[in-house]
Amino acid sequence: MSEDSEKEDYSDRTISDEDESDEDMFMKFVSEDLHRCALLTADSFGDPFFPRTTQILLEYQLGRWVPRLREPRDLYGVSSSGPLSPTRWPYHCEVIDEKVQHIDWTPSCPEPVYIPTGLETEPLYPDSKEATVVYLAEDAYKEPCFVYSRVGGNRTPLKQPVDYRDNTLMFEARFESGNLQKVVKVAEYEYQLTVRPDLFTNKHTQWYYFQVTNMRAGIVYRFTIVNFTKPASLYSRGMRPLFYSEKEAKAHHIGWQRIGDQIKYYRNNPGQDGQHYFSLTWTFQFPHNKDTCYFAHCYPYTYTNLQEYLSGINNDPVRSKFCKIRVLCHTLARNMVYILTITTPLKNSDSRKRKAVILTARVHPGETNSSWIMKGFLDYILGHSSDAQLLRDTFIFKVVPMLNPDGVIVGNYRCSLAGRDLNRNYTSLLKESFPSVWYTRNMVHRLMEKREVILYCDLHGHSRKENIFMYGCDGSDRSKTLYLQQRIFPLMLSKNCPDKFSFSACKFNVQKSKEGTGRVVMWKMGIRNSFTMEATFCGSTLGNKRGTHFSTKDLESMGYHFCDSLLDYCDPDRTKYYRCLKELEEMERHITLEKVFEDSDTPVIDITLDVESRELTFLLR
Template sequence: ILLEYQLGRWVPRLREPRDLYGVSSSGPLSPTRWPYHCEVIDEKVQHIGWTPSFPEPVYIPTGLEMEPLYPNSKEDTVVYLAEDAYKEPCFVYSRVGGNRTPLKQPVDNCDDTLMFEARFESGNLQKVVKVAEYEYQLTVRPDLFTNKHTQWFYFQVTNTQAGIVYRFTITNFTKPASLYNRGMRPLFYSEKEANAHNVGWQRIGDQIKYYRNNQGQDGRHYFSLTWTFQFPHNKDTCYFAHCYPYTYTNLQEYLSSINNDPVRSKFCKIRVLCHTLARNMVYVLTIATPLKNNDSRKRKAVILTARVHPGETNSSWIMKGFLDYILGDSSDAQLLRDTFIFKVVPMLNPDGVIVGNYRCSLAGRDLNRNYTSLLKESFPSVWYTRNMIRRLMEKREVILYCDLHGHSKKENIFMYGCDGGDRCKALYLQQRIFPLMLSKNCPDKFSFSACKFNIQKSKEGTGRVVMWKMGIRNSFTMEATFCGSTLGNKRGTHFNTKDLESMGYHFCDSLLDYCDPDRTKYYKCLKELEEMEKHINLEKVLDDSDTSLKEVTLDLESSSHGSDSSESNDSQTYLLKLSSQV
């Protein structure tokens, strides 16, 4: 401990972040804690890593897809029923393993009925009704202690029969628009395929349709997702998911591997930033080459965070790709560690991740609207993250902050930034340079034309806006689609985990370009942005005002509630869309 004399009193500070305590080389860092009433099965769900040999195409609608509507019939068979999300009015306390009473058992598999299960880490499924011999109506569980945010699903299916066309329909989504109507397919995993052929998660499904149904609640209409599928094996254990799962246990095992590595642990220090409401640990990583005694450089800082929204698992895969690269042995990774200090919070909302929430913490609130909150006990992870960044800024310049997210309505990967309506031309253009560089480094994944930089009042509690107001000029949210790309060679295909992980590398590559002492690339991008600005000014003069309003409205609707997503009527919409033409 280092004592510093500040404002008339001694203040204790850690000389550097401590290594993790309680780390076992043979297992997770700490037991996973659940709300006390949650039922949790003993079986530990694990999946192999795998990348398809060929890009997986999006689904092309035939126009003949069915729209099943299910009346509330008491004659149908309920084959799975979990506890309500709001069985308890609020979070009370947590326990390792959750509820200690004997688990309710599902129906006996005495016939050909499929068996369902989701009482495992990150699982989400509320109810399953068998409506026909091979047809099942499903509902997903809202975020705990809320009655909304139904988007994430992840569940197990057993007692399968090969060659049978099954239909699954999830009937309680609340978003009117979905990537499932733009070609996105559900994810499927077969344990027999994994064991026999080393095949992991794959995109599947036919007759896929997302549509408004005949149900609703509290004045809200519900929407259904339906698909058909044939299982590859009899008596298999299979899983369906909205996106590639990445659990809190996955993170802890990854951090354990770093901590037990004699090389990586020298320049990656892991400590506990805080504890969540359920007393799970929120970790912060400090990544930098240790300075020698005679080296007095004051390095600038870069901050990355992820998984404030638990259902946006794609953000964890991007984070993993970033960490794999920055902790690697390449010369560029070494240069980045020599040049910067990286502060990384890889999972801001572990409680939500554990229980299978889509958006909220156990406070029943969206943490990414509460970065301005003073309620440390209610929102500890964002409170301590903001405080950590504020203290860091007292010591050194933070050149970039980026919060990683997933997006449910748009394809590709893109960024939201902040300009606050500042019409200072130099600042206005500079804030767009890093996203433009990123689009050049991965043109088949990252869309500069989808980036926006306005600040809506409803977004003032988000991480990127709060950090920008604290003085970080380059403050971004990176949004990754749940679906895939409309760009280049990847057009019309889904992103897989390797695609998402590669964005971590491209982020590092773009950071090197942005801070390169040779400013050639920087000024080339600045020049390109200036040319775009000239085009947009010309468009404003020549373009029909009705068309402009239509374009702005479409952008507003497509970003609404997709994620952190600024609902933006950014006047630079045309500027951004011209990027590919200049």
């Protein structure tokens, strides 16, 4: 098929402007409702007393035809017997055929952060014609904007940047979520790396994930990534890169682990545009000769990982009864954005009584830690425990586990294929440019017409702060009651998870630059508890986990703690709720007194009386 015909084929299948539903009814792979018994539709049955419709099925039972309604068509993109929905790439992206897979593994002991010795070097690499380019991905700059997609990306033969010669390391990142633009060999065992900006932008260089082969064990190699743009980084606070060895996985069942010595994050030479960039350097000895290894900024979680996880739910006869998987919409590249509805099957009598909870994740593709929290949440809420059953009986959960599949697939850090941050475009009316956030907002709007939404939470990762914390919205201009109530859930979460979640790091305000975020838009739509949950890329400064990195199990456990806190928040026994409310009132009182003390020379007794008077006025609003 020619490129022109492929473009035409793509344009014919774009999302219709007239489709205003919250769930896109199109599905490429549909499992047909087939029965081995004699089965007819009323449309094909000659009896004039039956209406002409394909929605009534007629089964021949005990000598007569028995009508029943056809089951709703499953919109999920993976049939029980068919393949996963193929991943679509921008047409110019080179993609290797090899499928990259990693095992799940948790270290037996928490992995400590790196403690600087003061002897770390800061390599600077002036341009040199003598340096050898050993890897170069040129495909990222072939188009100024997204044009169209196809399965497998570029169909021309892949270029091999360097042959297996001498002891030169071989690099590769042309796989799902991979990111590496260029590698230069600057010394026998030293490599200068450049990561690719988000596609169709010239910024957002933070995420890296690449493969290394042809190494020698026991040799000290140095890797330096030279084009980060953020002045502050958790690498300056002890965060280590992640490493994965296929030989270690096969022989010892060891997965992703924190590694590296002489780790340093520093400002380097100005770039060609005069902008200062920042470098991350580390040294490392590979454990095996001729291994296949990977380095990454955070634990990878790809679109294929998500599809395989959802396929497991779809094929499970128990979980699929209370977890319905649909396609919310399609991305610019025609990848599917899934939405899960999780609840005990409703009876007509309580269909509107159940309140709703909304969770979303991966609007920023490089924030993979959010997917691990989402996985932990789904593992728990779909589990067999009595608390999980109670949550499903009490609430309707609407879950969008991956808002930006295109960005995840191509290895972006922040943007979609529109070259824009989706989490600044929840107010946009451009459905075709930002379909996933448009349809999410529309879904929430329609849901709120039917029932109360008690909580919205968008899961993220944070590159500069430790621990896990939340951003909320400031309700101080409404009433003191609302001002305190929106802080109760985060406080409960900190009590249920004291070694990971920091309430003191939570902030509750609405900045002008954040008005297009999901958190602020949902709050303005009327969801009182509207949060962004931020998970560090590094680890904890709290309790027994102080000074250690988070593992995938740590991140997954936050999904359980989220559910546990939700039960506490909605417990008919309001003891915990009012205890937290009282604690927040005391916190607010102390903060108010401290502010007044800083700005006034008035005697303490007068200040206290004035604060109490203002609190009473606030409560009477």
